[in-house]
Amino acid sequence: MASSVSLNHPWWHSAVIYQIYPRSFASTDGPIGTIRGITSKLEYLHELGVDAIWISPFYPSPQNDAGYDVANYHDIDPRFGTLCDADEMIARAHDLGLKVIIDLVPNHTSDEHEWFQAALEAGPGSPERNRYWFRDGDEIPNDWRSVFGGPAWTRVSDRADAVGSSWENDRQWYLNLFDSSQPDLNWENPEVRDYFDSILRFWLDRGVDGFRVDVAHGLVKDPQLPNFSGDVSMVHGGTQRPPMFDQEGVHEIFRRWNAVLGEYEGDRILVAEAWVDPPSRLTRYVREDEMHQAFNFTFLATPWNAGALRSTIDESLRVFGDVGRPATWVLSNHDVVRHASRLGLSVTGKGPNGIFASDEQPDAELGLQRAKAATQLMLALPGSAYLYQGEELGLPEHTTLPNEVREDPAFFRTAGAEAGRDGCRVPLPWSSEAPAYGFSPSGETWLPQPPKWRELAVDRQEDDPASTLQFYRRLIALRTEWNLGEGSFRFIEAPEHVVAGISSTDRGEFLIVTSVDGQWILPNGWTIAAQSSDTISRDGRTVIGSDTTVWATRSDWLRSDA
Ligand code: NOJ
Numbered sequence: 246m247a248s249s250v251s252l253n254h255p256w257w258h259s260a261v262i263y264q265i266y267p268r269s270f271a272s273t274d275g276p277i278g279t280i281r282g283i284t285s286k287l288e289y290l291h292e293l294g295v296d297a298i299w300i301s302p303f304y305p306s307p308q309n310d311a312g313y314d315v316a317n318y319h320d321i322d323p324r325f326g327t328l329c330d331a332d333e334m335i336a337r338a339h340d341l342g343l344k345v346i347i348d349l350v351p352n353h354t355s356d357e358h359e360w361f362q363a364a365l366e367a368g369p370g371s372p373e374r375n376r377y378w379f380r381d382g383d384e385i386p387n388d389w390r391s392v393f394g395g396p397a398w399t400r401v402s403d404r405a406d407a408v409g410s411s412w413e414n415d416r417q418w419y420l421n422l423f424d425s426s427q428p429d430l431n432w433e434n435p436e437v438r439d440y441f442d443s444i445l446r447f448w449l450d451r452g453v454d455g456f457r458v459d460v461a462h463g464l465v466k467d468p469q470l471p472n473f474s475g476d477v478s479m480v481h482g483g484t485q486r487p488p489m490f491d492q493e494g495v496h497e498i499f500r501r502w503n504a505v506l507g508e509y510e511g512d513r514i515l516v517a518e519a520w521v522d523p524p525s526r527l528t529r530y531v532r533e534d535e536m537h538q539a540f541n542f543t544f545l546a547t548p549w550n551a552g553a554l555r556s557t558i559d560e561s562l563r564v565f566g567d568v569g570r571p572a573t574w575v576l577s578n579h580d581v582v583r584h585a586s587r588l589g590l591s592v593t594g595k596g597p598n599g600i601f602a603s604d605e606q607p608d609a610e611l612g613l614q615r616a617k618a619a620t621q622l623m624l625a626l627p628g629s630a631y632l633y634q635g636e637e638l639g640l641p642e643h644t645t646l647p648n649e650v651r652e653d654p655a656f657f658r659t660a661g662a663e664a665g666r667d668g669c670r671v672p673l674p675w676s677s678e679a680p681a682y683g684f685s686p687s688g689e690t691w692l693p694q695p696p697k698w699r700e701l702a703v704d705r706q707e708d709d710p711a712s713t714l715q716f717y718r719r720l721i722a723l724r725t726e727w728n729l730g731e732g733s734f735r736f737i738e739a740p741e742h743v744v745a746g747i748s749s750t751d752r753g754e755f756l757i758v759t760s761v762d763g764q765w766i767l768p769n770g771w772t773i774a775a776q777s778s779d780t781i782s783r784d785g786r787t788v789i790g791s792d793t794t795v796w797a798t799r800s801d802w803l804r805s806d807a
Contacts, residue, residue, distance in 0.1 A: 254571075254731060255512035256296060256297070256344060256512055257297075257344075257455070257512060257514045257537055257538060257629055258571045258628070258629065258730065258731065259571065259627070259628065259728075259729075259730025259731045260295075260296035260297050260344070260629045260630075260730070261294070261295045261296050261297075261624070261630050261631075261632065261721055261724070261730075262295065262296065262297040262298065262299055262344075262346065262629060262630070262631045262632070263290055263293070263295040263297070263298050263299070263632050263634065264298075264299045264300075264301070264578060264579070264631055264632065264633045264634060265283055265298050265299065265300045265301065265634055266278075266301045266579045266633075266634055266670060267279075267280070267282075267283065267300055267301060267302075267303050267312075267325055268301075268311060268670065268672075268691060269670050269671060269672040269673060269684075269691070269692070270282060270283055270286065270634055270672075270673060271283065271285060271286050271673065271675065271684065271685075272672075272684055272685035272686070272687075273285065273685075273686065274685065274686070274687065275685060275687045275689050276672075276685060276687070276690050276691040277324050277325070277691050278325070278672065278684075278685075279324075279325055279326050279330070280325050280326035280327075280330040280331055281326055281330050281333075281334075283298075283300065283334055284330070284333060284334040284337050286675075287334075287337050287338055287341055287343065288341070289703070290341075290343065291341040291342070291343060292718070293637060293714075293717060293718055293721060294718060294721035294722050294725060295343070295632065295721065296342075296343065296344060297343055297344035297345065297346060297454065298338065298343055298344070298345055298346065299346040299347075299348070299457050299516070299631070300345070300346070300347050300348065301313075301348050301579060302315060302347075302348045302350055302459075303321050303322060303325045303326075303331070303347075303348075304316070304317060304318055304320060304321065304322060304350075305320050305321070305322045305323070306322055306355055306357075307355055307356075307357050307426065308322075308324075308652075309355070309424055309426040309427070309654060310423060310426075310427060310654055311579075311652065311653075311670070313348075313350055313423070313427070313459060314350075314353070314354075314355035314356075314357075314424065314426055314427045315350050315354055315355055315358065316354070316355040316357040316358050317358070317359075318444045318447075319444070319447055328451075331451070332451060332452075335451060335452045335453065336452070339452065344454035344455070345452070345453050345454050345455075346453065346454060346455040346456065346457055346514070346516065347448060347453050347455075347457070348456070348457050348459060349441075349444070349445070349456040349457065349458050349459065350459040350460075351430065351432075351441050351458065351459065351460075351464060352422065352423075352429060352430065352459060352460035352463045352464055353421065353422070353423060353427040353428055353429045353430060353460075354427070354428060354430060355426060355427065356404075356425075356426045356427070356428055357426075360373070360376050360377075361377065361428050364376060364377055364428075365401065365404075365406075365410075365411075365412050365415075366411060366412075368411070368412070368415065369381065369415070369417050372436075374417075375431060375434055376430060376431055376434055376436060376437055377419055377420070377428045377430060377431055378419060378420035378428075378429050378431055378466070379401075379417045379418065379419050380398075380417065380418050380419075380420075380470075381416070381417055381418075382416075382418060383416070385398050385418060386398055386418055386420075386470055387470050387471065387472050387473075388472045388473070388474055389420075389422070389470075389472075389473060390477065391421060391422060391423060391424070391425075391658060392423055392477055392478065393423055393424055393654045393655040393658040393659070394655060394658035394659035394660075394662070394663070395658045395659075397420060397421060397422050397489075398418040398419065398420055398421070399418065399419055399421055399425040400416065400417070400418050401415040401416070401417050401418070401419065402414055402415050402416060404425075420466075422460075422463060422477075422489060423654070424654040424658065429463075429466075430464075432464045432465050432494070432498065433465075433468065438498070438501065441502075442501070442502075442505055445502060445505050445506070446505065449505075449506070449509050453513075454511065454512075454513055454514065455513050455514035455515060455516065455537070456514075456515055456516070457516045457518060458499075458515055458516065458517055458536070459518055460518060461495065461499070461517040461518055461519045461530060461536070461539075462480060462490045462491045462495060462517075462519035462520065462521050462530075463489060463490050463495075464494075464495050464498055465492040465493075465494035465495045465498070466488060466489050466492065467488035467489070467492060469488070470488065471488050473487045473488050473489070475487060477489070477490065478520065480520055480521045480522065480526075481521075481522050481523075490520075490521070491521050491526065495530075496529065496530070496532075496535060499515065499517075499530065499535040499536050500534050500535055502515055503515065503534050503535055503536070504534075514537040514538060515535075515536040515537055515538075516536060516537065516538040516539065516540065516573065517530040517531070517536045517539035517540065518540055519539055519540075520542055522542070522543050523543065523560065523564075524541060524543050524557075524560055524561045524565070525564040525567075527539050527541070527543070527564075528564045528565055528567065528568045528570065529568075531565070531568060531570040532568055532570075533568070533569065537570070538570075538571075538573040538629055539573060540573055540575050540578075540631065541561055541572055541573055541574055541575065542575070543557055543560075543561065544558070544561060544574055544575070544576075544623075545575055545576055545577075545581065545584075545595070546594055546595035547594070548592075548593040548594040549588050549593040549615055549619070549761060549792075550761060550762075551741060551742050551743055551744050551759070551761040551762065552741065554622070554744050554759070554761070555736065555744050558626065558734075558744070559736065562626075562627065562734060565628070571627060571628035571629055571730075572626065572627070572628035572629075573628055573629045573630075573631065574623045574626055574628060574630045574631070575623075575630070575631040575633075576616070576619055576620060576623060576633075576636070577632075577633035577636050577669070578631070578633045578669075579633065579666060579669060579670055580666055580669075581595065581596060581666075581669065582596040582597065582599065582600060582642045582668065582669060583633070583635070583636065583640060583641060583642045583668075583669045584612075584616045584619060584620075584636065585609075585612045585613045585616040585636065585639055585640065585641045585642075586600070586607040586609075586612050586641045586642035586644065587607070587612070587642075588607075588611075588612050588615035588616050588619060589607030589608040589609060589610075589611045589612020589613070589615070589641075590605060590607050590608075590612075591605060593615075597663075597664075598655060598663040598664065598665060598666070599642075599653070599655075599656070599663060599664025599665045599666055599667065599668050599669075600642055600644040600664055600668060601644070601664045602644060602645040602646075604644070604664075607641065607642070607644065609641055611792070612641065613639050613641070613713070614777070614778055614792045614793075615792045616636070616639070617639070617713065617716060617777035617778070617794075618759055618777040618778070618792050618793050618794040619759075619794075620632075620636070620717070620720070620777075621720055621759075621775065621776075621777045621794035621795075621796065622744065622757065622759045622794050624720050624721065624724050624729065625724070625729050625734075625748055625755070625757040625794075625796060626729075626734060626748075627729070627730060627731065627732045627733065627734050627748070628730060629730065630730070632717075633669075634673060635673050636717075637713065637714050637717040637718075638673070638674070638701045638702075638703065638706060638713055638714055639701060639713035640671075640673075640674075640698070640701060641695075642668040642669055643667070643668040643669075643671045643692070643693075643694075643695055644668055645695070646664075646667055646668055646671075646692065647693075648661065650667070650692055650693060651664070651665060651667050652667055652691075652692075653665030653666045653667050667692055670692065671690075671692045671693070671694055671695070671698075672684040672685070672690040672691065672692065672694060673703075674698040674699065674701055674702035674703070675702060675703045675704065676702055676703065676704045677699045677700070677702040677704055677705050678704075681694065682694055682699060682702050683702065683703075701713075716777070719775055720775060723774060723775055723796065726752070727748075727750055727752045727753070728750040728751055728752050729748050729750060729755065731750060731751070732748035732749055732750040732755070733748070733749050733750075734746050734747070734748050734757075735747055735749075737756075739758070739765065740763070740765060742760065742761050742762040742763040742765075743758060743759065743760050743761065743763075743765045744757075744758070744759040744761065745757065745758045745759075745765075753798065753799065753802050754799060755796055755797065755798060756768070756771050756795075756796070756797040756798075757794070757795075757796055758789055758794065758795050758797070759793070759794040760789045760790060760791060760793050760794075761791065761792065762791055762792075763791055764788050764789065764790055764791070765788070765789045766786050766787070766788055766789075767780070767786065767787040767788075767789060767795065767797065770799060770800050771797035771798070771799060771800060772797055772798055772799075772800045772802075773787060773795050773796070773797045774796050774797060774798050775795065775796045776789075776793065776794070776795045776796075777792075777793055777794045777795070778790065778792065778793040780793065780795065
């Protein structure tokens with residue numbers, strides 16, 4: 246099955262990559278995180294043992310979608326800092342051996358971007374409007390829904406800024422697959438393609454090691470704009486593919502970008518955010534001359550069930566192996582309920598879009614136990630793995646945020662039917678006794694932190710061997726020592742409720758067991774080296790309980806440094 250053992254792969258094949266959500270990571274100022282805040286914590290990330298960081302958007306933006314609405318791709322939002330701060334941060338990361346991946350948002354701009362402002366001014370039929378999807382009509386052009394809820398088209402004259410402007414009576418519509426302040430770019434227009442080449446070069450010249458590509462599956466639309474009323478949150482392969490996602494034309498763009506990256510030294514990468522399923526559809530984004538990684542959201546969305554986990558892992562390793570690329574595993578990010586909470590709900594899987602106080606509340610203890618087991622399973626698999634800031638502290642979702650503080654456009658565009666993603670974006674606790682738990686010197690946070698986070702602050706966990714933080718550090722260190730990311734993984738026979746396999750690497754053979762729902766006795770001849778929960782000793786044997794992952798070595802395995 247799947248990947249082979251090789252020592253010569255580029256860094257990203259097996260890297261552990263830590264996602265920084267800059268608004269909420271660390272502030273050297275007020276309620277919003279800063280670039281200098283990131284720099285000040287790079288040492289912490291180095292100690293955690295990760296290989297790279299991915300930073301969510303830091304560009305100037307009205308922040309209607311927390312920075313995924315970019316007004317200027319060539320600068321830093323003054324709330325976060327300056328270009329100079331970014332240069333320093335990149336240099337410091339490189340000094341520590343950390344690669345830096347930044348977020349590229351090519352599907353849409355902010356409506357405050359100079360192109361969109363020019364398009365409004367220039368009026369119907371202008372070349373400025375042809376950079377976006379403007380359409381005439383008394384009726385809305387089609388029935389597409391925004392991913393955030395509501396229609397995917399906005400009439401120019403309905404905009405708040407139309408009053409008293411030259412577009413006051415403009416009846417054209419523009420496409421916005423997300424918020425109405427995020428107009429979709431027209432990738433049929435060569436000007437758009439050239440523009441993004443220059444953005445890539447601007448940041449590559451500043452030394453970044455790669456780009457996480459937002460909505461990679463959405464850049465090209467079926468030009469006929471046919472109606473589509475199906476679900477657009479996860480795109481399924483086959484005949485039901487929506488006309489706005491996973492169109493064949495996107496791949497040409499990524500081949501072009503691959504060539505741009507190829508002009509630069511070092512192994513620079515593109516990672517696709519593409520919510521497509523099954524994994525065989527996703528692997529088309531990482532063909533040899535396209536992107537390098539693509540988040541495996543099918544894995545993230547897999548219910549906590551041994552059979553389902555086995556089949557997702559098996560299929561993922563097979564289909565990524567078919568295109569000669571490693572799989573890219575992920576369990577949490579800034580768009581989903583944190584896995585320490587998601588796995589504590591009665592129905593596991595992709596989870597709801599946020600949790601209200603009036604909804605079923607996750608079982609915190611069970612959720613954390615499963616989350617640690619899931620992470621330990623993920624970190625054993627060949628390929629690369631992404632961690633989301635705060636998961637190393639075992640942070641749960643904030644499930645009792647008052648509606649008055651919510652900022653996610655999904656909450657507003659669904660008229661409060663969906664809580665949205667604010668609950669996974671709460672500023673991190675660094676220091677239990679400091680104001681804002683050490684997030685900002687001013688003691689302010691853009692979202693309130695739950696009081697329980699005091700106990701989860703970094704300073705409380707740092708020296709506690711039983712803490713989640715120490716658990717993550719141990720796992721990442723062992724994964725590196727054993728070279729698990731470069732291993733070849735095969736399942737072994739085990740009961741239905743168990744996921745068990747052997748990872749063979751150039752360091753030896755390692756047994757990986759996740760017992761999802763019931764007990765299993767550790768096979769003879771193996772010794773546990775890391776476990777996500779306590780195991781039980783019975784009659785001289787080791788019993789692995791429910792919701793537990795263990796990594797074991799052959800009992801006669803000797804460390805080469807022993
Ligand atoms: C995916 C990003 O991860 C999400 O946060 C954002 O809202 C949408 N793309 C739109 O850019």
